Amino acid sequence: MKAPTPWITYRTRFLVKAKQLTTSLTFADVLGRQHSGRKGDYLVESADGVLRIAPRQIFEDIYVPLLSGEMLSGEIPELPEAPTNLSLPLHLTRKSPQPYRNGRSPSPNLRSV
Numbered sequence: 001m002k003a004p005t006p007w008i009t010y011r012t013r014f015l016v017k018a019k020q021l022t023t024s025l026t027f028a029d030v031l032g033r034q035h036s037g038r039k040g041d042y043l044v045e046s047a048d049g050v051l052r053i054a055p056r057q058i059f060e061d062i063y064v065p066l067l068s069g070e071m072l073s074g075e076i077p078e079l080p081e082a083p084t085n086l087s088l089p090l091h092l093t094r095k096s097p098q099p100y101r102n103g104r105s106p107s108p109n110l111r112s113v
Contacts, residue, residue: 007045010063018042018059025053 007017021043026036029051037043037053044054054062 009066011066012063014047015066016044016046016063018044018054018063020056021053027051 002022005019005022007019010016010018019042021037021039021041024036024038025041025043026034028034035051035053037055040056042054042056042059044052044059046052
């Protein structure tokens with residue numbers, strides 16, 4: 001039998017620990033629900049100790065691994081600051097409000113001058 005892989009802490013909105021499966025796994029949780037996964041899926045342990053299996057694609061889209069030293073003494077890691085000189089491609093920028101083509105205001109109580 002291979003040596004067990006270590007738990008890695010991941011974060012999203014909540015912290016979880018997870019291991020990527022190296023073989024298929026099926027188990028019943030404490031409520032009797034069947035969980036099954038195949039090689040590449042993740043065995044996920046939530047903060048309250050509940051185990052579940054998450055499909056690889058969904059897990060990797062949602063969770064981000066914590067870097068070593070990112071979480072010291074239980075403190076919540078801060079998100080990196082957004083760069084101030086960020087320039088977005090033209091197709092991702094928000095359009096400015098445009099005037100109504102017929103010259104009317106959007107509200108019937110307001111009149112154009």
